[in-house]
Amino acid sequence: MPELPEVETTRRGIVSMAQAQPLVEMTVRERRLRWPIAPTLPSALAETTLVDCHRRGKYLLMRFDPAGTLLVHLGMSGSIRTVPVDSLWRAHDHVQWHFANGTCLRYHDPRRFGAIIWHPAAAGQATEHPLLARLGVEPFDAAFTVDHLLAGLKGKKVAIKQALLAGHIVVGVGNIYASESLFRARVHPQQAAGEVSKPQAARLVVAIRETLTDALDSGGSTLRDYVNSSGEPGAYFTLHAAVYEKQDKPCPVCERKIRRVVQGQRATYFCPGCQRLRKPNPARKTANNPKKP
DNA sequence: CTTTAACCCTGGAGGC
DNA sequence: TGCCTCCAGGGTTAAA
Helix, strand or coil, X not given: CCCHHHHHHHHHHHHHHHCCEEEEEEEECCCECCCECCCCHHHHCCCCEEEEEEEECCEEEEEEECCEEEEEECCCCCEEEEECCCCCCCCCEEEEEEEXXXXXXXXXXXXXXXXXXXXXXXXXXXXXXXXXXXCCECCCCCCCCHHHHHHHHCCXXXXXXXXXXXXXXXXXXXXXXHHHHHHHHCCCCCCEHHHCCHHHHHHHHHHXXXXXXXXXXXXXXXXXXXXXXXXXXXXXXXXCCCCCCCCCCECCCCCCECEEEEECCEEEEECCCCCCCCCCCHHHHHHHCCCCC
């Protein structure tokens, strides 16, 4: 289940293995991903060089000069790993990029929720693509501030957990890290987004960054060669999960039983002791905004 | 506009 | 042992 840290680790692996490499051949064995891979894609990439690989949210932006940019999403079961040249295709290996230095990158995705989309524009202009246009700010960007978060949550009745998960305010907070970040920030996942206070929002900004940083650091140490290995993806995260999939287990802070609820058809885990519902205070709001109808 | 739910897909777990 | 059902996940899309 690739979340932002795994995507970033994959990006770093791609850069270290194949940056500045001319493409020898792109092979497509299975076109039926989330959207079908265009049959013309391999020929469009002929005679190009992978000059860089960026990341936007959970999208990888592989820039092939001079043709354009390949948007790659790993969905929930996708991975990109190196394989030896001419190695056998395993089940669910769908795409391969063979580079001049001998590196072969294999796209593997059992559930085919991922996507490989061709965008004939440079990576710098790839934000114009409809799939990237509405993404929120990067969690490690300076633009991800308390005020930005509060502005995004303002007036929203949806639960804070779902607001974070939607990715319109900040990207990279998947289902696992949403629960973990809210726990760290001591914010109840079912609290209305618009009722999140400034101190709560401030804690969330810090908590989201810390949660992602911790996972990324773990990935960096235990999955240093993530792209260049056949190890178990995602296995490291459970070592650090305080609440995710820990229902009925004691909270590491207060030892109350972790609860599991469903929000938007997705599981949420939280500690009923540490994460309290904050009571709304409508009187204060109207007093500060007398002009609002 | 906002909010909710269905959908895409397969592997694994649990029930019988 | 096998067959059935359910669940997990991201994110787009359609519907309310």
